Amino acid sequence: MNKTFKVNTISKPLKGAIEIPSDKSISHRAAMIGALTNHTVQISNYSQGADCRSTLKVLQSLGVDIQYKSENTLFLNAQNGLKESNNILDMGNSGTTTRFMTGILAGQNFYSVIVGDESLTKRPMARVIKPLKLMGAKIWARDNDTKLPMSVIGTELNAIHYQSPIASAQVKSALLLAGLFANGKTVIEEPFKSRDHTERMLSYLEANIEINNNIVSIEKSKLAAKPISVPGDISSAAFFMVAASIIKDSDIILKNVGLNTTRTGIIDVLKQMGADITILNNRLECGEEVGDIQIKYAELKGIKITKDLIPSIIDEIPIIAVAASQANGETIVEGAEDLRHKESDRIAAVCSELAKMGVELEEKPDGFIVQGANKLKGDCTLETYHDHRIAMSAYIAGLIANKPIGINGFEWVNISFPEFLDKFEQLTN
Numbered sequence: 001m002n003k004t005f006k007v008n009t010i011s012k013p014l015k016g017a018i019e020i021p022s023d024k025s026i027s028h029r030a031a032m033i034g035a036l037t038n039h040t041v042q043i044s045n046y047s048q049g050a051d052c053r054s055t056l057k058v059l060q061s062l063g064v065d066i067q068y069k070s071e072n073t074l075f076l077n078a079q080n081g082l083k084e085s086n087n088i089l090d091m092g093n094s095g096t097t098t099r100f101m102t103g104i105l106a107g108q109n110f111y112s113v114i115v116g117d118e119s120l121t122k123r124p125m126a127r128v129i130k131p132l133k134l135m136g137a138k139i140w141a142r143d144n145d146t147k148l149p150m151s152v153i154g155t156e157l158n159a160i161h162y163q164s165p166i167a168s169a170q171v172k173s174a175l176l177l178a179g180l181f182a183n184g185k186t187v188i189e190e191p192f193k194s195r196d197h198t199e200r201m202l203s204y205l206e207a208n209i210e211i212n213n214n215i216v217s218i219e220k221s222k223l224a225a226k227p228i229s230v231p232g233d234i235s236s237a238a239f240f241m242v243a244a245s246i247i248k249d250s251d252i253i254l255k256n257v258g259l260n261t262t263r264t265g266i267i268d269v270l271k272q273m274g275a276d277i278t279i280l281n282n283r284l285e286c287g288e289e290v291g292d293i294q295i296k297y298a299e300l301k302g303i304k305i306t307k308d309l310i311p312s313i314i315d316e317i318p319i320i321a322v323a324a325s326q327a328n329g330e331t332i333v334e335g336a337e338d339l340r341h342k343e344s345d346r347i348a349a350v351c352s353e354l355a356k357m358g359v360e361l362e363e364k365p366d367g368f369i370v371q372g373a374n375k376l377k378g379d380c381t382l383e384t385y386h387d388h389r390i391a392m393s394a395y396i397a398g399l400i401a402n403k404p405i406g407i408n409g410f411e412w413v414n415i416s417f418p419e420f421l422d423k424f425e426q427l428t429n
């Protein structure tokens with residue numbers, strides 16, 4: 001069992017520039033879509049997080065050869081396509097790997113068994129199983145086809161026109177990847193546009209894909225084997241953006257951050273709260289916008305965040321709650337009920353843990369209301385609920401508390417951002 005991790009109150013501003021490590025979402029896609037090219041693909045700046053390693057391990061079990069050129073540049077050789085694994089496929093903690101691979105495996109001509117860790121085993125899988133079954137997929141899963149473990153007998157798939165009840169990039173991507181193997185044109189419509197990295201990568205690799213706002217369609221495609229370079233993760237950058245905004249006199253630059261507009265909701269939200277943010281060196285790489293972000297300390301004010309904004313900040317809401325605790329006035333988050341199905345129930349986790357630090361919060365079924373301008377109390381121990389984003393949000397809250405705090409399960413940070421503490425140190429030296 002790991003010890004409680006201690007966080008001390010920070011005594012100086014954050015200063016300097018850091019490179020933000022690789023985007024988890026894009027790394028997953030680079031590996032899984034790269035494996036469908038039937039060629040060798042070079043991926044640069046692949047994520048070092050445990051989730052993205054789970055994706056590589058699963059692909060290796062399916063016969064893909066992976067050679068490292070350096071710590072984060074790899075060659076993925078999928079010349080022989082995917083083949084049946086002798087073992088169960090362990091997705092670890094990764095919902096993205098699970099849902100994407102379910103879509104891919106549904107259209108292969110072999111049998112697969114998918115398992116995950118304790119937290120992943122509790123997460124809903126019907127959202128991908130149901131539409132995949134409409135395409136003809138043969139899938140069996142625990143609890144009436146809702147949870148892992150799951151088995152998939154690959155079969156011939158037929159295209160569907162699917163109106164997704166939720167804006168979920170994982171659902172959309174599972175269907176797009178299944179659509180690559182289906183007869184006919186698979187069409188997916190979402191209520192709001194979720195992150196579009198899958199569409200961008202498939203377009204970059206020359207798939208037969210059409211994109212029209214919230215409607216995407218795909219047909220069987222021969223993918224081009226082009227090198228893929230992964231930008232830095234804006235969801236990781238978000239922790240530094242909030243920290244610099246709430247720690248007096250801070251002034252930092254976050255370099256090489258993905259700025260795809262389906263992910264930049266955190267910038268819009270913080271700017272609306274009064275944050276001082278400037279984008280520098282905007283450019284396009286492998287179909288994705290990339291740039292540097294400068295953030296300086298600023299006085300924040302509370303705002304209302306509504307359902308339409310949620311997909312673009314879906315992973316940033318815990319850290320937005322920390323920013324809201326320091327803002328003048330009330331911040332309302334609504335329409336975020338899907339947060340209850342992430343690595344933890346993030347609505348419950350945010351409310352219970354920030355309350356321990358004296359923050360006034362009201363939990364709602366689909367979000368919460370935070371009363372701002374709190375002086376955070378230390379001398380308490382926060383839980384992380386097996387959730388990397390709760391761990392990092394707790395750390396930032398700890399930096400501005402009046403006394404040190406403890407965090408149980410801080411090591412979950414390694415799921416997406418093993419470099420987190422090193423990067424912080426670079427900004428405080």
Ligand code: S3P
Nearest residue numbers: 025096167168169170171314315
């Ligand atoms: C992800 C999509 C989001 C997000 C998750 C990563 C992706 O999930 O929360 O961390 O890479 O497509 P949903 O699509 O379920 O909202």
